[in-house]
Amino acid sequence: MSLLEVKNLSVFFESDSSRLVPAVSDLSFSAEKGEILALVGESGCGKSVTCLSLARLLPEPPAVYGKSQIIFSHKERRYDVLKLNSSGLREFRRTCVGYIFQEPSVSLNPVFRVGDQIAESIRLRNKTASGEVFPETVRLLEQVGIPEPEKKMKAYPHELSGGMQQRIMIAMALAGEPDILIADEPSTALDVTIQAQILDLLRSIRDKRGMTILLVTHNLGIVAEMADRVIIMYAGHSMESGSVREIIDGAMHPYTKALLEAVPKLGREKGKPLATIRGNVPAPSNYPPGCRFYGRCALADRLSDSERRLCAEKVPEFIEIRKGRHCRCHYSK
Numbered sequence: 001m002s003l004l005e006v007k008n009l010s011v012f013f014e015s016d017s018s019r020l021v022p023a024v025s026d027l028s029f030s031a032e033k034g035e036i037l038a039l040v041g042e043s044g045c046g047k048s049v050t051c052l053s054l055a056r057l058l059p060e061p062p063a064v065y066g067k068s069q070i071i072f073s074h075k076e077r078r079y080d081v082l083k084l085n086s087s088g089l090r091e092f093r094r095t096c097v098g099y100i101f102q103e104p105s106v107s108l109n110p111v112f113r114v115g116d117q118i119a120e121s122i123r124l125r126n127k128t129a130s131g132e133v134f135p136e137t138v139r140l141l142e143q144v145g146i147p148e149p150e151k152k153m154k155a156y157p158h159e160l161s162g163g164m165q166q167r168i169m170i171a172m173a174l175a176g177e178p179d180i181l182i183a184d185e186p187s188t189a190l191d192v193t194i195q196a197q198i199l200d201l202l203r204s205i206r207d208k209r210g211m212t213i214l215l216v217t218h219n220l221g222i223v224a225e226m227a228d229r230v231i232i233m234y235a236g237h238s239m240e241s242g243s244v245r246e247i248i249d250g251a252m253h254p255y256t257k258a259l260l261e262a263v264p265k266l267g268r269e270k271g272k273p274l275a276t277i278r279g280n281v282p283a284p285s286n287y288p289p290g291c292r293f294y295g296r297c298a299l300a301d302r303l304s305d306s307e308r309r310l311c312a313e314k315v316p317e318f319i320e321i322r323k324g325r326h327c328r329c330h331y332s333k
């Protein structure tokens, strides 16, 4: 049984005119114990909405779920997340999932010492006796690579660097010993060297604890380094999925290919313009009726008018090519 199984996740937002605008549409995937699953796509594609939906953290309204299922298997228990009542949901959040976000400085409370914030996470999430909270805080700080933990826990967030703050956030997320860590662009706001340290830390946590990590990024270099499997998202739809090798070496979808071509490469001929993807991601209120990538698609340029009509009019299905390998395109094979 998979640790997490998402079936046909659709998330809408109520707009001012009380229309339902789709942010995520018909997204299905599973995550296995101990794997790093990457969710990749340009800004606005629905990655964060997907992450927040997994523990039902979006305010409802404006968020509205379509006919969707999120099933989480934890030890002997099975949580049907979208059907949980509020106490079930609290328990699920406390025991099963940990989150880290892009901006640690926004998530940390500026007026409390970081050690107290970690201690509070431990108290909230475990049934730890009060005498055990201090050593547990020290242990977590050591685990996330903070030197001199007993000194550092007295610091206020602004006294720490961005990388240290992100380590504190990771320590807080680990306090409940969750089965899955949802890391939404955890290193995007950091300098590259610090970025690498945070990613190394996440990987070592996965290796030591067998924890599952859902890693959101728009950086394919990070995907190649970190991920076991990849889901490519575009405009709320999953476009392609597969193992990291299948995606990097054998991309099928025109969107994935365009993303890969847009990665700057070292040693590239100077002065040659970088490959870009023409146009922009459409806003959810403006998603076209057929393939959502059609307006930007290089493959469509090579099709006949009648072939293109299918792209414009019909949403391609997310076809399973073989186990764990999917693509949503009428024409790429």
Ligand SMILES: Nc1ncnc2c1ncn2[C@@H]1O[C@H](COP(=O)(O)OP(=O)(O)O)[C@@H](O)[C@H]1O
Pocket (backbone or CB within 6 Å): 013, 023, 041, 042, 043, 044, 045, 046, 047, 048, 049, 050, 062, 283, 284
């Ligand atoms: N609270 C909200 N109300 C209305 N629209 C939202 C809200 N949160 C996200 N959206 C919209 O949902 C879409 C997906 O957003 P998001 O998941 O944040 O994208 P990503 O993380 O891939 O950059 C975007 O078009 C965004 O504007």
Ligand SMILES: [Mg+2]
Pocket (backbone or CB within 6 Å): 047, 048, 049, 184
């Ligand atoms: Mg996001």
